[in-house]
Amino acid sequence: MATILIFALTAMLGVLAIFQIALAAGAPLGKYAWGGEHITLPINLRLGAISAVLRYAFIAFIALDRSGTIAVLPGEFSFWVMWLIVAHLGFSVILSLLSKSKDEKMTLAPYTFVMGLLSLLIALQ
Template sequence: MVTTALITALVILGALTIFQALLVFDRPLGEYVWGGKHKVLPEDLEFWSVVSIAAYVLFAILLWRRAHVLDNSYHPVIVISVWVFFALVVISIMLTAFSPSRKERVMMTPVCAVLAVATFIVATS
């Protein structure tokens, strides 16, 4: 079950990374993120998309480590970090669920919910 949850989380994080990269390269997908006010993101939101990409990569590594794929040792910093990531994903569920953008609510809320469940399973492993 942990392996399935890890793979699910990694696939979602990979897809979100690609999605954010498309936004950085001015693809007209902005209605699905950051409140949906812009089809093409302005530079300040592009910056936050780059920050998101870095965070997704970090979170993927942390989940990978927490699932004991890279090693079998116990690292309290990794355990705490994964729980912090879980909390951020739960917050993102609420933020996307109440977004003014219907497209963001419909697409991103379920994605965040699945990521939260997968993260919770890995966090409790």
């Protein structure tokens, strides 16, 4: 089961990373992210999109380590950081639900909720 969980989470993070890269490159998808106020993101939000990609890579790395798929970090470290990730994703769901953008609420909120649930299941292992 751990393999399925980690595959699902890393695949979802990969899709989200591609989405953020597209936003950073100027794709007109801004109504689905970052509050939905800009169709094409301004430079500060494009930089935020790039930082999100780095954050997703870090989350994937920690989840892979916590699930035992890779063994690089001390167990206690990945244990505690995985719980921070669960909290981070829970907070992200709340922010998406508070967004002024209906499109963001309808897409990113449930997507992030599923990622948070997968992260929780990985953290509990």
